[in-house]
Amino acid sequence: MKTEEEKLREFEDRIARGETIEPGDWMPEGYRKQLIRMISQHAHSEIVGMLPEGAWITRAPTLHRKRVLLAKVQDEGGHGEYLYHAAETLGISREEMLNALLTGKAKYASVFNYPTRTWADVGVIGWLVDGAAILNQTMLAKCSYGPYARAMLRICAEENFHKKQGQEMVILLSQGTPAQRAMVQDAINRWWWPTLMMFGPHDTDSINSAELIRWGIKTKTNDELRQMFINQMVPELHALGLTVPDPDLRYDAETGNWISGEIDWEEFWRVIRGGGPCNKERLAARQKAHEEGRWVREALEAYAQKHTKEQIR
Amino acid sequence: MSDTQWPRFEVFLQAAEGEPHQYVGSVHAPDAEMALLNARDVFVRRPHCVSLWVVPADHILAKTAQELAEKGWEEVETPTQTQTASYCVFQKREHRGTLIYVGIVNAQTPAQALRRAVELFTKHPSLVWWVFPVRLVTQSNIEERESLFEPALDKPYKQPTYYRTSAQIHQIKLTKRLPEESL
Numbered sequence: 001m002k003t004e005e006e007k008l009r010e011f012e013d014r015i016a017r018g019e020t021i022e023p024g025d026w027m028p029e030g031y032r033k034q035l036i037r038m039i040s041q042h043a044h045s046e047i048v049g050m051l052p053e054g055a056w057i058t059r060a061p062t063l064h065r066k067r068v069l070l071a072k073v074q075d076e077g078g079h080g081e082y083l084y085h086a087a088e089t090l091g092i093s094r095e096e097m098l099n100a101l102l103t104g105k106a107k108y109a110s111v112f113n114y115p116t117r118t119w120a121d122v123g124v125i126g127w128l129v130d131g132a133a134i135l136n137q138t139m140l141a142k143c144s145y146g147p148y149a150r151a152m153l154r155i156c157a158e159e160n161f162h163k164k165q166g167q168e169m170v171i172l173l174s175q176g177t178p179a180q181r182a183m184v185q186d187a188i189n190r191w192w193w194p195t196l197m198m199f200g201p202h203d204t205d206s207i208n209s210a211e212l213i214r215w216g217i218k219t220k221t222n223d224e225l226r227q228m229f230i231n232q233m234v235p236e237l238h239a240l241g242l243t244v245p246d247p248d249l250r251y252d253a254e255t256g257n258w259i260s261g262e263i264d265w266e267e268f269w270r271v272i273r274g275g276g277p278c279n280k281e282r283l284a285a286r287q288k289a290h291e292e293g294r295w296v297r298e299a300l301e302a303y304a305q306k307h308t309k310e311q312i313r
Numbered sequence: 314m315s316d317t318q319w320p321r322f323e324v325f326l327q328a329a330e331g332e333p334h335q336y337v338g339s340v341h342a343p344d345a346e347m348a349l350l351n352a353r354d355v356f357v358r359r360p361h362c363v364s365l366w367v368v369p370a371d372h373i374l375a376k377t378a379q380e381l382a383e384k385g386w387e388e389v390e391t392p393t394q395t396q397t398a399s400y401c402v403f404q405k406r407e408h409r410g411t412l413i414y415v416g417i418v419n420a421q422t423p424a425q426a427l428r429r430a431v432e433l434f435t436k437h438p439s440l441v442w443w444v445f446p447v448r449l450v451t452q453s454n455i456e457e458r459e460s461l462f463e464p465a466l467d468k469p470y471k472q473p474t475y476y477r478t479s480a481q482i483h484q485i486k487l488t489k490r491l492p493e494e495s496l
Contacts, residue, residue, distance in 0.1 A: 004368050020408040022441050024377040064470070071471050074358065081355045085339045088321070094341060095318040151338070152412055158359065164476035239486050301319075304343030 015144050015216040022146045023089040031215050034208065035078070035145055036090050040097045040219070043083035044108035047275045048282050050076045052116045053125060060121060065169075069122065072162050079155050080190015086147040102290055104274070111194045113276030120173055120180075120187040128188075128195045128233065134159050135200070135225050144216030167236075174240040176288050181241070188237070189245040196260065197268045199226040227257055320369060322348035323443075325403075325414065326356055327364035334366055336403060336412035336443070343449035345369075353453070353461050359471060362462045365453040368401075373445045375425040381431070381442075398446050400426035404434060405441035412443055 003008075007026055014021065020028055050073045057073065084094055100106035111129055116122065134156065141152035173184035200206055200222040212218040220228075233281035234244060235258075248261030270276070319341040325334040337356045348367040357365070388471035397419050403412040415434050420426035426444045453461055469475050 017407065020440070021375050022405070024375060024380045026383075060468075064414065066466070068470050071358075071468060073470075078355050078358055081340070082338055085321075088339075093318060100445055149409070154337075158471075160473035161471050161475070164473050164478055165470070167478040168476050168481070171478060171485070175485065201331075236482055239482050239489075241489075301343045304347065307344060307346070 010112045010213070012214065015019055015214075018216075019144070020146045020149065021144050025236045028215075029218075030211065031145075032090050034212060034217065035214070036087055036092050037089040038099070039090070039148055040092065041082055041107050041109075043080050043087060043097065044101050044106050045112065046076045046080035046083060048108045048286065050080075050284055051285050052112055052114070052278075053122055055116055056119060056122050059119070062098075072126070072165065075158050077163065078159070079151075082151040082154055084152045089147045094123060098290075102283075107272065110268070110276060111191075111238060111269040112197050113271050113282060114190070114194050115277045115278050117190070118183050118187060119186040120169075121191065123166045123169025123173060124186065124187040126162050126164075127170050128191055129164075129198065130159055130162040130166060130227050131233070132195050132198045134163055135229055138217065139220050139225065164248075170242075171240060174242055185242055190240055192245050193263065193267075194271075196226060196263055197271075199223075201231070201265070201268070209313065226260075230258050230260055258288050288312070319343050320371070322367040323370050323373060324348075324352040324356055325366040325368070326352075326362050327366075328361045330363055333414040334364065334378055335414070336405075339370060340367070342367075346462060349453055355466050357462055360466050362465070363458060365461075366450050367452075368386070368445050371373065372449050373443050374427055375443050376427060376440050378439060395421055397421055398448065400430075400444045401447055401450065402426070402430040402434060402437045403443040404437065406437045406439060408440065412441060417447065418444070 008028055011021075011028060011031075014279050017046050018252075021031075051091060054073050056154070057066060057069050060069055084097060087097060088094060097106070097202075101108070116125065137152050137156050138160065141149055141156055170184055173180040191249060203209060203221045203223045206222050209218060209221055213221075234249070237244060246261045248258050248259075253259075273277070274280075320343075321341055321366040322340050322345065323339045324337050327334045340348055340351040340355055342351050345367055348436060349365055352365050352367055356362070384425055385483055398421070399417050399419055400423065402415050404415050405412045410475045415430075417428050420429055423444055423446075427442060429438070430442060
């Protein structure tokens with residue numbers, strides 16, 4: 001009989017060899033708990049993330065844009081599904097996760113607690129927010145837990161168009177009329193910092209990171225990913241004649257990095273803890289959708305029960 | 314059953330004729346018919362798919378290589394299944410891969426089917442094994458192939474290649490005669 005220490009050592013050897021952990025394999029309780037937390041929060045983020053852009057489906061300026069936005073929001077719903085199912089392989093139920101979301105106990109990416117005030121917000125969210133998510137998800141696609149890694153691969157493949165369609169919108173608006181340019185610049189001013197906050201606290205304040213890296217769940221730190229994002233975005237925004245709302249932003253020729261000003265961590269924690277502009281609205285929208293959808297679930301169940309009697313098993 | 318906790322069905326997708334079905338994930342549904350529709354909505358928003366299988370998760374015998382090596386064989390005898398039945402066998406062969414359909418074995422119990430599969434499908438080392446009775450597979454109808462899977466094909470704007478953003482930015486830089494910064 002192996003001791004817990006021996007099992008843990010073997011497990012960490014497997015991770016170091018680049019092996020994938022599948023349901024049924026031994027795993028330390030901390031690994032299971034961390035993954036349940038991360039994956040369920042990720043799933044909730046996809047579902048809540050449908051709301052800010054979903055509000056603009058009825059107000060898209062052309063049929064083409066409406067179809068594109070419908071496809072994107074539909075994808076987010078599907079991504080939530082992939083992730084809830086990945087979490088379920090670790091022993092948490094859908095009911096438990098939905099309950100946590102609907103009672104306001106569950107966390108989700110706080111970037112979705114900000115309002116989409118204009119049509120330009122839709123483009124900016126696509127390019128910035130989905131762009132940031134892609135960096136994170138590309139890293140997670142290599143993580144050690146099979147169901148999560150496979151969900152990430154599928155999500156990355158589909159998410160790419162989310163970023164591109166947003167980028168295209170921002171490009172068009174930035175080269176448009178003065179009113180369009182002002183609208184897109186205003187949207188960037190409001191979404192830039194919440195997007196940077198998506199990467200989480202500074203590495204020095206990130207309590208989970210060391211363990212997540214040792215267990216192959218993360219391979220890059222919060223600050224590393226954030227720096228990659230800033231380096232990608234700034235030159236392209238500047239090329240379009242747009243600016244970033246950061247008076248302290250400067251280019252460091254030695255490292256090739258665009259050095260950002262300091263994030264307002266007070267705002268970061270306030271929004272995570274429920275004090276953002278739309279936290280209450282997002283929660284209310286989810287609760288309403290759940291209640292108003294009850295008749296659909298009941299109808300499906302009644303239909304299924306009726307047909308069970310007719311099945312030959 | 315509670316209305317947020319329906320049974321789980323595992324979903325297998327065949328991308329094209331002649332290719333083996335692959336495991337893509339799972340859905341919750343009150344029955345197999347609804348599971349197929351949910352599977353289409355969740356897993357076929359993009360090309361390509363010609364067939365979907367859904368199987369009740371409870372009836373799949375799943376073992377990782379580690380489980381087989383450390384816990385040995387567990388013979389779970391089910392007296393009601395003394396007749397020989399056909400079982401589908403799925404294998405995961407690569408760490409960065411998914412379960413792939415390899416074939417059928419005949420057996421009287423799931424454990425026996427797994428044992429036979431391990432003996433039979435030796436061409437590749439297997440990291441994970443799944444076996445389940447063929448009769449529990451609900452598959453998408455061939456006649457419904459068009460209505461189920463065509464919608465994923467006629468929406469090119471869902472592909473990143475539909476967009477030309479790099480070229481657009483490049484063109485704008487040329488027009489403004491901005492230096493090419495390394496991205």
